[in-house]
Amino acid sequence: MFKRHERIESFLGKGTFVNGNIKNHGTLRIDGSVEGNIEADWVIVGDSGSVKGDVSAKGIIIGGSIEGNLGAKEIVEIKTKGSVTGEIKTPKLSIAEGGSFEGRSIMPREESKVIELPRVETGSPKDP
Secondary structure, three states: OOOOOOOOOEEEOOOOEEEOOEEOOOEEEEOOEEEOOEEOOEEEEOOOOEEEOOEEEEEEEEOOEEEOOEEEEEEEEEOOOOEEEEEEEOOOEEEOOOOEEEEEEEOOOOOOOOOOOOOOOOOOOOOO
């Protein structure tokens, strides 16, 4: 469906609590709790993870819970046990059966990749 992250560069384990904003280059996996805004290339919130704050990334995968606004350039995917409360802005949104979303979604259309060709007038063949 979409190009997955290649590897996880940063990891917040279960039982870890962070109070503050996080900026990360690469993929960030959260299995603990974060209260603050997150900016990364990719964000993965595991089944035991929770975020209270806004998340901005290319792609966001939610198995746990997020309370805040999400902005993704590529996709937001809410897994079976995932829940989101807030606004989601992304071109692609996927919610698995059992996943929960309460809020508002904004899905901007991608620019058309169709190229308009100039019309060529064809005349009728002339009689000799």
